[in-house]
């Protein structure tokens with residue numbers, strides 16, 4: 001137990017992923033001073049929570065003033081509750097109270113894409129802006145909104161699910177626990193790229209192969225990535241029309257496709273978005289890499305401490 005932080009210079013940020021837990025000590029400048037990583041237990045809630053507790057315990061020191069968690073699911077901030085997660089045994093769990101009771105420190109929780117968004121806004125590709133939209137392209141598509149200089153969380157904290165906007169009326173079923181159809185996530189995620197890769201290069205191919213082939217000049221791969229980029233651009237065009245952001249930041253593993261994806265997205269944004277928002281917005285890759293979620297979880301912790 002650390003009842004009162006001696007210096008309050010650091011927090012513990014925990015990025016809970018579907019396959020690994022990445023955690024570390026983070027300071028107010030977003031610097032990670034200690035880092036630890038372990039596989040995510042997925043067999044039971046008790047095992048998962050125990051692993052998270054042990055991870056935090058291993059990083060506790062007198063300078064730590066709060067703990068923050070980025071969680072791949074929907075959060076009810078009014079109750080500090082994790083409502084539902086994708087592929088993890090964490091459902092309707094009163095996470096914030098549990099961890100507060102466990103460590104006697106302020107605890108902040110947020111959706112993992114929201115955490116990555118605040119990190120990119122503070123220290124990455126969105127630094128210096130007041131209006132930013134972020135999309136993280138991975139197995140699914142996460143999203144985050146910085147509106148008028150702060151993270152927009154909606155009525156209970158469930159806002160920013162930008163992967164679940166409809167880009168195709170009555171289209172393909174979405175993924176995971178989402179029962180919707182024609183959502184961006186089903187059409188422009190890394191999973192969608194995996195599917196395109198299998199269709200072109202056989203059952204063992206995935207999004208990495210698709211990107212590699214496109215980079216090597218394979219015309220089919222270039223076209224397939226371009227089609228995904230067009231869908232992405234249609235969604236971004238709508239987001240630009242709604243929010244008039246200064247910048248749209250594209251992160252996540254599939255963002256490694258770079259301009260092979262983004263140039264097609266930009267082309268479609270020019271068609272779908274209205275001026276002057278269209279002419280102002282920049283569509284850029286994320287800058288912080290795989291540690292964005294960890295740094296963002298740290299910022300969520302500082303937010304809890306400052307509150």
Ligand SMILES: [Zn+2]
Nearest residue numbers: 164174178183
């Ligand atoms: Zn969906």
